[in-house]
Amino acid sequence: MPRPIITDTTGAMGLTGVAVRLAYDPADPCAVAVHVRDWTVRRWVEWVFARDLLAAGVACERDGGEAGVLDVVVTRINRRNIKIRKVTRDQWPGWSEVVLVTDAVARFLEATCALVPLGRERVDFDAEALLG
Numbered sequence: 001m002p003r004p005i006i007t008d009t010t011g012a013m014g015l016t017g018v019a020v021r022l023a024y025d026p027a028d029p030c031a032v033a034v035h036v037r038d039w040t041v042r043r044w045v046e047w048v049f050a051r052d053l054l055a056a057g058v059a060c061e062r063d064g065g066e067a068g069v070l071d072v073v074v075t076r077i078n079r080r081n082i083k084i085r086k087v088t089r090d091q092w093p094g095w096s097e098v099v100l101v102t103d104a105v106a107r108f109l110e111a112t113c114a115l116v117p118l119g120r121e122r123v124d125f126d127a128e129a130l131l132g
Contacts, residue, residue, distance in 0.1 A: 002026045002115050007108040011036070011098040020098060022105065024051065024112040029121035032112070034084060036098050045096070047072065047086045051109075052118055057082055058106050076102075 004025040011020040013036070021035040021044075032054050034047045049072040056067035057074020065076045075083045082105060085097040 005108065005111045005115065007104065007111070009100065009104045011100045013038075013096070013098050018098065020100060022108045024108070024115075026115050029116045034098070036096070047084070049086075051112060051121075054084075054105065055109055055118055057084070058102060058109060 004023060007022040009020050009022065011018050016039065018039065019037040021033075023033040023035065025031075025033075030050060030052075031048050032051045034049075035044045036047070037043075038045045049068075053068045053072060054074055057076065060067060060074075060076035060082075063076055063078050067074045071087045073085045075085065077083055077099065080102055081099050082102050083097050083099045085095055087095050
């Protein structure tokens with residue numbers, strides 16, 4: 001099994017710069033993880049969501065274009081930046097967001113697609129075991 005792809009970058013939460021880690025594990029080919037260093041609680045916060053959602057957000061052609069609904073929305077701010085907004089029901093104000101440089105996220109996605117192209121993900125699981 002190929003090794004996970006990890007990209008360390010920086011982003012912004014409000015006016016504060018934050019460390020961000022993008023992670024893709026080919027063992028879970030449909031998902032990406034975004035780890036954000038939350039300075040208020042001094043720990044890493046992990047958001048896991050569909051890789052195709054991140055790709056759709058990066059591919060938005062107009063400013064303000066969005067991909068996603070409910071828990072995660074990826075928005076093109078402008079040609080250079082995207083925003084990932086994650087609903088956090090257990091925290092005030094009920095959401096968190098991080099702004100990232102689009103090129104860094106696009107390079108990360110290109111690397112993941114070199115391992116497992118979008119639309120070619122295969123997930124093996126035992127449906128019988130899930131149904132009990």
